[in-house]
Amino acid sequence: MTATDLRTRIGSVAGQAFEVAVVGGGINGTAVARQLAHEGRSVLLVEKEDFGAGSSSRSSRIMHCGLNYLAEVLHAKGPGAKLRNLRLARRMMIERARLWRDLPGRLIARPFVIPIRAEDAVRPWAYDLAFRALRALGGYGVPIDYRRFAGQSLQDHPLRPFFSDDLVGLVSFSELVFEWPEAVCHDYARDAAALGAKVLNYVALADVTRETGGWRLSLVDMLTPGVTSSVSARHVVNMTGIASDRINARAASAGLTGFPSRTVTPNKGCHAAMRLPEPFRGMGILRRNELGHLFLAVPWRDYHIVGPTETAVVGDPPPPRAEESDVAALVAAAAENIPGAHIDHDDVLYHWGGYRPAGYSADNLRGQWLRTIYAPDDTVQDGGAWLSMAWGRLADHRITAEEVAKLIAARSGRNAYPRSTERLPPLAPRRADERDFIAGPLGPATLADVMFGRLGLGWSADLGRSEMRRVADVMAEANGTSADKLVLDYEALLRKEFGATS
Ligand SMILES: Cc1cc2nc3c(=O)[nH]c(=O)nc-3n(C[C@H](O)[C@H](O)[C@H](O)COP(=O)(O)OP(=O)(O)OC[C@H]3O[C@@H](n4cnc5c(N)ncnc54)[C@H](O)[C@@H]3O)c2cc1C
Structure with missing residues (x-):
């Protein structure tokens, strides 16, 4: 087309x-x-x-396994609230297994570690209970690969040197991540x-x-x-x-x-693509601090997606973009959570912002x-x-x-009434025919739409620059447009939305 x-x-x-x-x-x-x-x-x-x-x-791309809801079980007041969170945790485990089956190739199982510090409210042994509960609530054949490191096994862990001195435990498990949503x-x-x-x-x-x-x-x-x-x-x-x-x-x-x-209340959230030391390659980090702030380093190709920030928005939200203060907050969070990695601004490859469509609450700006x-x-x-x-x-x-x-x-x-009550079958595996996504019946309008949304090439450490000319040529030929103009517009977008410098 x-x-x-x-x-x-x-x-x-x-x-x-x-x-x-x-x-x-x-x-x-x-x-x-x-x-x-x-x-x-x-x-x-x-x-x-x-x-x-x-x-x-714009998201962190995590298909949460229900651990958050289990943590809420500890804090929830009254048996009703505890039971509700248990039910939600079970539902996420069931949903995790369903999406794993129905979205072949679109979710990746990644090992994550949770570093547990002396100050953390949740003690290391509590994770044994939580993961046992998750398994009992329904693993449905998707491995969760839980392991806890303590004592000598903690000291010997290859990631131990990167975490703070007050580390009292480390747990690892498998989390599912959307291969770009x-x-x-x-x-x-x-x-x-x-x-x-x-x-x-x-x-x-x-x-x-x-x-x-x-x-x-x-x-x-x-x-x-x-x-x-x-x-x-x-x-x-x-x-x-x-x-x-x-x-x-x-x-x-x-x-x-x-x-x-x-x-709905827009709630701003930013991420930064960062290079972490080699031992973290392919390995995610998840930690919720004592204030409940979530720190994630999601492994993605040869780098990590670090985030998310969380900022209340007053009035109409401007176009989503990570400002300098957002990036500084992300670098500070990485430095605080992985002190031994000595993260600074130079480790940031690029960054972006987005808005969560959170529910409206008259009492809470977030x-x-x-x-x-x-x-x-x-x-x-x-x-x-x-x-x-x-x-x-x-x-x-x-x-x-x-x-x-x-x-x-x-x-x-x-x-x-529904004419078909059959269960929706799984999506077919994604076709490798790149051209179909570039010149097929549903667009695209810009090179950025192809590079990010359709092919995922933009979500690379170089923001897809090594591939953009090749893709622009295919698109220009299919659409009768100028490849040079497509590339120029793409570069402008990388500067505006992703903080690219050259
Ligand atoms: C920082 C951050 C981290 C997150 N992390 C996670 C996570 O790890 N796991 C998770 O499960 N969720 C996460 N989320 C939440 C998740 O990304 C969103 O809740 C979800 O993507 C919302 O999807 P949606 O389809 O409802 O909205 P959207 O994806 O926003 O889709 C709405 C669409 O409506 C279109 N639209 C608007 N106006 C019109 C109009 N007039 N006519 C036609 N179309 C219109 C827009 O262009 C848009 O494409 C995160 C979100 C953020 C921002």
Whole structure:
């Protein structure tokens, strides 16, 4: 498909009626569209940039194993709260096994260590109990490889010299890491299209109005100013992450009632790509300090992704970017957690920022870590449901897709029950045909979209510079554009968004 084709696709849906329109093509929107298309519904998915370009491309990429929830069991007040956290830990273990099976090649099992210091509230032996509990809650065949090092085995551990003098224990286990999440968003979007959904990237929802039994959606082409289209949909699923409240407000002015005006709070999080000493190659580090701050060094190719920061945002969030103060905080965190590595600013290869779509809380500027799907009663919605979500993580996206599908089914009436109730099959292994992702039917618009989202080459220590010319040539040939211009734009983006210096 050429650039011209890409720019005229919006016209292909003009005037069409869909059962469900999914707005936002991050991990949650693409997973929802795929689930609904699998169930036999007529689905439209629109994404204003490329698939996965929002929060989904900015995360630490961890498929958490449930350890956090177990730690909460210790702190939670009352048996009800303890039980709830135990249930959540079990759910994450089950989900971990399901994604391991259903996303072949998109998750990698990595060894992680947790350094335990004298000051830490959780004592080394407590990890024995926690991991025993996790296994009992359900390992489901995915190894967790737990080991604790103490006494001589701690002193002999090759990583011991890099941690602080007050180290009292070290545990290691296997954590799953998404092999760049945008790849999953692209694969879901393609699979949704193969299952019959109409899938449009670079197309934004601009406005909505009510019509009998549903919604009319005004769409704009983000690549061609002035090109618009309109479609109707019985139900709308708003999966636009930090933009959710803005989109919900459009629906409210069209008569939607029963929705809170605030559901999401952007919470800024930054990462820095760093080189750690050779013994850390392929090995992650995870530590939560006594204030509850999370430090992660996620092994990625030949370097580590260090983060995340966590900063409350007041007012409209500016374009995501790690500022100097964010990078300084990341370097300080690495120096504090791995003092023997002598990390300083020169070890930073590049950096980036993003926003978590945390749940809104009137009492907490940082927002709340609580996944919530808003689905007001449709008696006030004239039959056409409007759904929206806060704080849907990568880790929970399949759970979200299934919950949304159930809510849609419940609001669709007897005649519109899922045509297929079969379990969604695993994604096929990713095809090696690079050209398909560069010149295939879903774009791309920029070299950055190919290098980061589609091929993952941008997420390399050199930000993909060694490959950019080759990829630009293929893209230029397919789209009839200038490879030089593609490269120049790519370099400009690396400077602006990733702190690249040359
Ligand atoms: C620093 C950081 C670390 C994180 N670490 C982890 C982790 O380790 N593990 C984990 O599970 N989660 C993690 N998360 C959370 C996770 O990344 C997000 O919760 C998740 O990616 C949200 O996905 P989403 O699909 O809901 O939103 P998004 O990925 O933001 O997708 C929303 C999409 O909607 C599109 N959109 C907006 N407006 C419109 C419109 N008008 N029309 C059409 N499209 C529109 C946007 O372009 C965007 O692509 C982290 C997040 C951050 C920022």
